Amino acid sequence: MRIHRLEIQAFGPFAGRQQIDFDELSAQGLFLLNGQTGAGKTSILDAVCFALYGSVPGARQSGKRLRSDHAEAATAPEVVCEFSARGRRFEVTRSPQWDRPSARSGKGTAVQQAQTLLRERIGGAWVEKSARNDEAATELSEVLGMSLDQFTKVVLLPQGEFAAFLRADAKERRPLLQRLFNTQRFEAVEQALAADAGVAKVEYDQALAAVGLLLRAAREEAGRHLAQDQLPDDSVDGAGLLGELQEAVAALAADAAARAADGAEELARLRAEAAAQERRIADHAELGTLEELEDKRRTNEPVYRQLAEDLQAHRRAELLAAPIRHRDQAAAAAGQAAGTAQRLAEAAAAHPLYGDYGTELPAPAAAGEAAERLAAVLAEAADRAGTQLGRVQALLPEEERLQALEASEAELEAGLLRLATQMDRTAEDTAACRDEAARLQEDLQSRQAEAGDLPALERRVAEAEAVAGVVAEHTACTTELAAAAGARDEAKALQLDLKERWLHLLQQRLDNAAAELASRLEAGAPCPVCGSEEHPAPAGAGAGRLVGEDEETAARQEHSEAESRLAQAQQECGRLEARLAALAARGGETPAAEARAAVDRAGAELDAARQAALERGQLESAAAAAAARLEELGRQAAALDVDHAAAGTELKAVREQRGQLGNRLAALAPTGSTLSAHAEALSGLVAALGEAVRALDASRHAADALEHSADELAGAIAGSAFDGEEQARAALLSAADLAAAQLAVEEHTLLGQRVQLLRDSEPVRRARADRAAGQLPPDADAAAALRSRTEELDEAVRDLQVRSGVLQASDRQLQSYGPRLAEATGVLDAARERFDRIQSVAETVRGLGENERKMTLTTYVLAARLEQIAAAASERLGTMTDGRYTLVHDDSKSGNKKSGLGLHVNDGWTGQRRDTATLSGGESFMASLALALGLADVVQAEAGGVDIETLFVDEGFGSLDEQALEQVMDALEGLRDGGRVVGLVSHVPEMKLRIPAQLRVAKGRQGSSVELVLGEPAGV
Template identity: 30%
Template sequence: MKPLNLVLQAFGPFAKTERIDFSTLGSNPLFLINGPTGAGKSSILDAICYALYGQTTGAERDGAQMRCDHAAANLLTEVILDFSLGSRTYRIKRIPAQERPRARGEGTTIQAPEAQLWELDGSPEAKLLVPSSVREATTMISELLGLSVEQFRQVIVLPQGKFRDLLMANSRDREEIFSQLFQTHIYRSIEKRLQEQSAVIRNAVSDNNQQIVGILQTATVGSEVELDEEVLELTPKLSAATALKTQAQEAQTQATLAKQHAEALTQRFTDLSKKEIELQAKQALAPSISSQQQRLDKAVQAERIHPLYNRYVEKSAALNQLSVQITGAVKAIETATQDKALAEAGLNTAKADASKITDLTTQQFKLNQFNTQVMQLQKARLTFNAQQIEAQASQAKLEAALSQQGLLNTELLEKEALLTTLNEDLKALVPQQIALADQRVKLENRTRLENLRTEQLGLQKQMTDVLARFNKQQTQFNESQLHKTQTEFAWHAGQAASLAAQLNRGEPCLVCGSKEHPNLAQPSENTELVTKEHLDKARVAEDKARAALEIADATLNTAKLNLDAKKRQINELELTLQALASQSLTLVAKSYQAIEAEVKRLSQVQKDQESVSHKIADIKRTFLTIAGQVTELQAMVDTDKTALIQATASVRQLEDLVPEAYRDENTLTKELSDIEASIKQFNLALNYAQEQFDAKSLGLQEKTATHAQLQVQEQALQLENTQATQDWNEALNQGCFKEVTTFKSALLTAVEQDTIKKTIETFNTELTSLQSVVTQLKTELAKQTLPDLTQVAQLLSDKASEFKVADTAWRVLEERNNLLNNIKQQLTAIKTQTAELYAQYAIIGTLSDVANGVSGKRISLQRFVLSVLLDDVLIQASQRLNVMSKGRYRLHRKLDATDGRIAAGLDLEVEDSYTDRSRPVATLSGGESFMAALSLALGLSDVVQSYAGGIKLDTLFIDEGFGSLDPESLDLAIKTLIDLQASGRMIGIISHVTELKEQMSLRIDVTSSREGSSITTINPIHNKS
C-alpha cells in the first residue's frame, strides 16, 4: 500500500483543509515529517490510519475526539486518502461523528459517522464500492490490505511509544501477524480440515455402533443370530396366512355382489310406489290448472283495451294539474304588483340621499390638503425616536464594553494560574499510560489462565469418565474373548468325539491316518454339546466387543490429547506471568483498575489543560478586540448625540404648519375614510334601488303573459279530455267487463302471464312423464319378487368378519417379516460402512496427528512453516541491526522449547557479541530496542516482498524514537533506511531531531499557530522547477 494524496479537514490541530500530495516528494521517497511538539506531526499518521480503519494510530482517541476546536462550525471534520495497491488505485473518505449546524433552522444536530470507498479506474466517474457504511468500508479495507488495524500499526506504522510492540510480541501474537503477512492460512486450514475429518470418522464409527444397537432394539432381538432364527420361523407361517387371506377375500367379494343385486331390485319396487303416489297427486291438481287458464284468457282481453284506459286517466290528470297552475299564476300577478310598488318607494328614498354627495366631496378636498404635511410630521417623529434609541444603545454598549474589559482581565489571571497547576500534574501521564498497557497485558493473560484452569478441571472430569468407560469395555472384551476361546475348544472337542464314535477297530483315522486308536475322544457327560451356531454367536460377540473397545480407546486418546494441550497452555502462561500466576485474579484486576482510573483522571487533566490553553488564547484575542470596540463606540456616542439635536428641530418646525386637531395621522385618515364610505354608500344605494325597480316591473309583465298562455292551454286540453272519456266508455260497454274494478282486477303483467303459461305447460309435461314411468316400471317388475335384505346383509357381515380376522393375522406376520428383512439390510450396510471408515481413519487420523503436532515433536504444520519464514526475516533484520549496533547485536529465534511447548517456537532472542550469550529482547535499552524494532520491521518488509503471494509492504512510517540514538547510531539508522528506500519503498519519519532536518531535504513541515496548524511540502528539486 502506498499513499498518494491525503486531505485533512478540521482534523486534529488542522482547523482548515490541508492537502499532502505525496507524488511531489518523488518516487519511493525517504522524507521527514518535521515540526514543533504539539504541531500535529503524529496527526498525519492518525489521519492515514483513521481513513483506512476508522481508528487512530495510538487508539487513545476516536474519530469524534479528533475534531479541531479552531475549525468553523459549518466545516465538517473529514479525511480523504488516495492510495495504490499494486496496479489499482482507491479512494476512501471518512466523516466521524460530530456536532454540526442544522441545515434548516437554528441549533445543531449530530452528524452520524460515514465512510465511502471508491476504485479509481481512470474513468470520469469512479466505481463506488461502499456507499456509506462504516463497518463495510473497514471490512473491505482489511480484505484489500490483508491487515487488521492492530497489524497495520505494527507493520506499516510504528506509532509513537509503540514501536516495540512487534519486537516484544509473544509467539501467539507474532504467529497471527506472520500468518497474515505471508498468507499461510492454507496450512492452518489443512490442520483444521484434517482434524475435522479425523473427528468426523471417529464420530461416524461411534454412531454406527450405536445405530446397530438401536436397530436390534427396534426389532426386540438381542443379536443378529436371533434375528436370522426368527426370519426362518416366520416364512412358513406367512405363506399359510396369505392363503387363508385370499380365500376369505374371494368369499367376501361374492357376498358383496349378492347384496348389491338385492338392493338394486328393492330400489326398483320403491321407485314404482313413489311414482304412483306422485301421479295421483299430479292428477288432483287438474281443477286448479283449469282455473288458471280461465284467468289467463280474461287478462288477454283486458290487455287489448288497456291503452284507451291509460289515455282517459292521463288527460283527466293533465286537466286537473293545469287548473292548479292557472290559480298559481293569478296569485303570482298579485304578488308582483305589490313588489313593484315597494321598489318604486325605495327608489325615491335613494334619490333623496344622493343629493348629499356634493357637500361631502367639498369637505373631502379640504382634509386632503393636510394629509401631506401630517405624513412629513409623522416621519420626522419616527426619525427623532430612532435617533434617541440609537444614542441610548451606543451609550449602553460603551459602558458594557468597559465592564467586559475588567472581567476579562480578572479571568485571564485565574486561567494562567490554573494552567500552571495542570502542567505540573500532567508530568505523570506518560509513565502511567505505559504502566497501564503493561498491566492490561498481565490482566488479559491472568484472565485467560483462570479460564484455562477451569477448562482443565472439566477435561480432567471428562478424562475420568472416559477412562472408566474404557476399562468397562476392556473387561467386556476380555470376557467375550475368553468365552469365544472356551466355546471353540468345546466345539472342537465335540467334533473329535463325534469322529471317534464313527471309528472301527483297524480303520484309519480321518484326522491322523493311524489304524491304532489307543485313546479315543469321549463326549463330556455334564456339558451340553456345542454346535457351530453357538460358536458363531461367540465369535460375533467378540467382534462387537473389540469394535466397542477400539472406539473407547480412540475416545480416551482424544481426551488425553485435549488435556495435555490444555496443560501446555497453562504452563506457558504460568511461565509468562511468573509470580502473578499464583496471585488472585481479583487482586490483578484491582491493580489494573487503579492504574486505569489514574490514567483516565490524567487524560481528563490533559483535556482540561488543552481547554484552558485555548481559553487563555481566546481571552487575549477577545481583550484586544474589545479595546478596539471601546474606541469605536466612543465616536459613535458623539455622532448619535448630534443627530438627535437635528431631529428635534425638524419635528418642532412641522408641528407649527399643521393644526393640532389634524396632527394625528390616524384621526385624519379615519375622517377621510368615513366621508369616502358615505359617498360610496349613497351611490350604491341609488344604483341598487333603480335595479330593483326595473326588475320588479319586468317580473310583473312576465307573470301576466304566463297567465294568458295557461288559459289557452286549458281550452285545448278540455277538448282532448272529452274525446278520451267517450272512447273509454264505448270500449268498456262493448267488452266482457261491466265495471272499471272488474277490468282492473283482470289485468296481469307480462311476467305474471308468462308465469301462468309456464305453470300450465309444466303440469302437462310432468303428468305425461309420470304416466309413462309408472307403465314402464309395472311391466319391468311383473315377474319379480321383493328380496329379503336382512338375510343378504347378514351373510355379507359374516364374510367380512372372516376376511378381517384373516387379514389382521396376515398383516401382523407381513409387517414383522418386512421389519426383520429391512433390519438385516441395514446391518449389512452399516458393517460395510464401518470397515471403510476404519480404512480411512488409518490414513486421515495419522495425517491429522502429524499436522496438528499431536505426535513427534508436537510442532504444527503452520508453526513449522512460520518458523522457517521468521528465520529468513531475522537474517535480514540481523544484518541491519549488526550495522546499527556497530557489530554488537544480532537477532535469532529461540530454538529450545521448554517442556516441548509449541508456543515457544516463535520467541525472539538477541545475541550479544560482547558477552557471547543470548538473552531476551526485553533486556534491551530504549535506544537498543528502537534499533532492534526498526531492523525487524525492515527485515520483515524485505522478506514479505520476496515471497510470492505475500502482502506487499511498500510503505513504512516511523513516529519518533530517533531521539534515543547517539549521533553515530543515528547516521547508521539513516543509511539503513536509505538502503531500504532504494529497493522501492516509501519511508516517512516523524521527528523533531535537528540532525535529521539537516540531513533530509524531502520534508513535510507542520507549522502551528493560534488559529490551527498548517502543512507545507518541501522538495528542493520540485520547488525549484
C-alpha cells in the first residue's frame, strides 16, 4: 500500500487546505517529518488514519474534536487521501460530523453528519464507487486487508508502545497480540471444548446418579425385610449387589409362603367347629322368636276385626262423596258470581262519564227479573258510550298531525340555532388555520434537516442488542435453573411423601389382612382358606380402614413414578447447568445494566438521527394538511349559508300549517283535555259496562248449576244404604284415619304370614327336634372361647399371608431392577468414556492436565506469531548493533505461571541470554524499532502479503549516540529497497542535517501549515 497524495482542510490544527505530495517524497525514499511541539505532526498521521478508516488511532479518538477551531465557521472539515493497493488506485474523501451554522436565520448551529466519497481510477478517469459511509468502509477494508489496529502497528510505528511491549511480561503482551492477529477463533475453540466438557461432565454425573439411584432403591427395598448385618457390603459391584439382594429376599418370600399355608389349614378346622355351634344357637333363637309372635297375634285379633268393619262402611259412603262435593262447590260458585256482578255494576255506574250515557241502576238482585233489568240498563249505556267513542277516535289522526307539526317547528328552530353556531365556529377555524398554514410554510422554508448515517447506527444497535440478548438468555437460563432446582426439590419431597404413604397403607393392609380376605368371599363359593361354602362370620376391619391389594399396589406405583420424575428433574437441572456454562463462555455474564446501557446509548443515537431525517417530511405533511383544511373550511362555510336560508323558509311554512289545524281541533276536544285523553276515558267506560254485563250473565249460569247439583244429590241419597246426608258424612273417614286403619290391617296380615313361614322353616324344625330329644342349646361361654381362638389364629394367618404377599412384591420389584441396571450401566460406561476423552482435550487446549508447559491453544498460536516477530526483528536489530543483539522468543515456564509469551535478548558478546529490561535507553530504542519493523513484516504477511510501500516511524531517536544513530539510519536506509518510502518523526537536530527531504509543520495563531522541502536524493 502506497500513499500518493494527502489533502487536509479544517482538520486538527490545520485551518486552510494543506496538500502533501507523497509521490515527490517517494523519489527521496527517506524523509523527515518535523516541526514544533503541537504544530500538528501527529495530526498528519491522524488524517491518514481518518481517511482510510473513518477514525483516529488509540486514545486520540476519545473525546477529541476533529474539526479545527482555527477554521472559518462555515468551512467543512475534510481529508482527501489518494493511495494505491493491490494494483488499484483509489481516492477517499471524508468529512467528520461537525456543527455547521444554521441556514434558517443565521443563529445557532445544525449537526452535519459524517460523509464519505470513495473513487477509483479506471482507464485514466475517476469512477465513483460509493458515497455511503458503511459501503465505503467495507470496500476499503477489503482493499487494505488490515484493521485500524494493525495499520497503526504496520504503517505507523509508535516507538513508545513497542518499548513498553519490549519490557512487558507475557500477560501484558497478550492483549496487543490478540488485537493484531485475531485469535478469537482459537478462544472460541477453547470455550467450545470447555462447554462440551461441562456437558459431558453433567451427562456422566447424571448416568452415575441413575445407577446409584437404582442401587439405593434396591437396597432400600431389601432393607425393609433384611437386618443391617444381612445386607451386602458396599464394596460389591452393582450387578453382584443386586443379585445378592434378590437371592436373600426370594428365600424370605418362600419361607413366609410355607408358614402362611400351614396356618390357613388349622384355621379352616377351627372355623368349621365354631360354625356348627353358632348354627345350633341361631336355631333355638329362631324358635323363641316364633313363640313371641304367636302370642302377639292372638292378643290383637279383636282390634283388627273392628278396623276391618270401619273400612267396609267407608267404602260404601265413598259412593256419595262426589255428589256432596259437587253440590257444595256449586253453592260457593253461585254466591261468588252474584257478588262479583253487583260489584262490577256499581263500579261502572261510578265512572265519571256514566251520567252522560246511562240511567240510575235498579235495586240489587242476585237473580230473576231484577237482574235482567240491571243488565238491560247497563247494555243500553254501553251502546251510547260506544257510539260516542267511535266519533272521537275518527278525529285522533288530526290531533297526531298537529303534534307532529309542533315537534317539527321546535326542531327547525333548534336547527337554525345550530347552523348559526356552526357558521361562527367555521369562521374562527378558518382564521386559525390560515395563521397555522402561514407559520408552517415559514418553518418549512427556513428548516433543512439532514438525515444521519442510519445504516451504521442500525448496525451498532443490532450488535448491542445481540450482546444484550446473550445476557438476557443467560439471565433467563439462570431463572430456569432456579425453577428446575425448585422442581427437583419438590419432586424429592413428593417422592418422600408418596413413599411414606405407601408404607402406611402397607402397614394398614397387614393390620387388616383377615378383613381383606373376607371382602373377597362370595355366597356359595368356597373359602380360599378353609374351603367351606358357608361364611357365617366374615372378619371385619380392625383399627383403621380396610386397604386392598390394588390400593397398596397403586401407592407403590405412584412412588415408583415419583422416583422417575425425580430422576428427570435432576437430569433437567444438569442440562440447564451445561447450557448456562455455554452461555457464560459466550459472554453471558456481562452485567445486564452494562449491556442494556450500551443498547440504550446506541438506540438514542439512532432515534436522534431518525428524528432529524423525519423533521422535513413532517413539516411538508403538516403544511399540505393545513392547505387542504383551508379549502375544506371554505366549502363548509358556503354549504352552511345555503342550509341556513332553506331552514328559515321551511320554518315559516310549518308555523302557518300548525296555526290552521290547531284552530280547527280546539272546538272538538273537551275543555282542559285532549282528544286522545277523552277517547281513553270513553274506552274505560265502555270496558267497565261490558265487564258488568258479562258478570251478570255468569251469575245467572251459576244459580242454574246450583239447582241442578242439589237435585242430583237428593237422588243419590235415596238409592243408597244411608238414611240421610249426615249419616253418609259420618261413615266417611279422614285421609289420616283411613291410612292408619289400612296400615294396621296390612301389618296384622303380614304378621300372620311371618308366623306361618317360621313354623315351616328348617331352623325351627331342628330346634323342636332338639327340644323333643331333651337337648339344650350350646353353652355361650364355650362358643365365645372357640370364636376367640379362631379370631386369634385368623389374625396370625392374615399377617403371614400379607407378609408373604409383600415379600413376593419386593422380589418382583428387585427382579425388575436387573434390566434397568444393565441399561443404566451401559449408559454410564459410554458417558465416562466420552467425558474422559473430551475433558482431556479441553484441559490440554486450556493449559491444564497433561499439558506440561501449561500453554493454552490461543497462547500457543500467539507464541508462534511472537516467534516469527522475534526472528524478523532480529534481522534488523543485528544490523543496528553490529550483530551483538538478537531477540529470542522464550516459551519456558516461570514457577507456576503458564509459558508461551516470553521475550529475551541474546548478547553476542557475552553469549548470555538476558531480560529485555536490562537494555540501555538507546539499545531499548533500537530493539523496539526492530520489533516494530519485525511486527510490520509479520502482520503484512498475515494480511495476505499486502505490500507496505509507505512507513512512518514516530520519535525516539534522541536516545541514540552518534554510532548507534548511524547504525539505525543504515537499517532505515535498507527499508527503502524496492521503492519503499519511510517518514521519520523527530526533533533531533542531527536528523535535519542527515535527511534533506523534509515535511515541515509550522504552527501559528491562524492555524498550522505544511511545507515540503526537497534536497538531493540519498546516495547521490
